[in-house]
Amino acid sequence: xxxxxxxxxxxxxxxxxxxxxxxxxxxxxxxxxxxxxxxxxxxxxxxxxxxxxxxxxxxxxxxxxxxxxxxxxxxxxxxxxxxxxxxxxxxxxxxxxxxxxxxxxxxx
Numbered sequence: 001x002x003x004x005x006x007x008x009x010x011x012x013x014x015x016x017x018x019x020x021x022x023x024x025x026x027x028x029x030x031x032x033x034x035x036x037x038x039x040x041x042x043x044x045x046x047x048x049x050x051x052x053x054x055x056x057x058x059x060x061x062x063x064x065x066x067x068x069x070x071x072x073x074x075x076x077x078x079x080x081x082x083x084x085x086x087x088x089x090x091x092x093x094x095x096x097x098x099x100x101x102x103x104x105x106x107x108x
């Protein structure tokens with residue numbers, strides 16, 4: 001039921017932001033709106049845009065050094081993880097003759 005979806009998403013959202021203390025309750029309308037968007041449009045793009053807008057507002061209100069750190073540190077972590085995950089893909093070995101990569105469809 002819809003009430004269970006809204007409740008579950010809202011409780012999880014508030015739980016993830018409990019480090020803000022009582023201010024975590026400000027995430028209740030945010031969670032309800034994002035859940036409504038997902039249920040209404042069945043698309044992730046509105047959720048991503050909503051999250052990006054909320055993050056942009058927070059960054060605009062933050063001191064410049066903190067805003068820069070909140071942008072640079074996650075991007076650095078993402079780049080590091082990307083590099084670690086894909087470092088083995090630099091020069092893959094060529095396919096051997098007769099392998100699936102070089103053979104055509106069966107029966108031809």
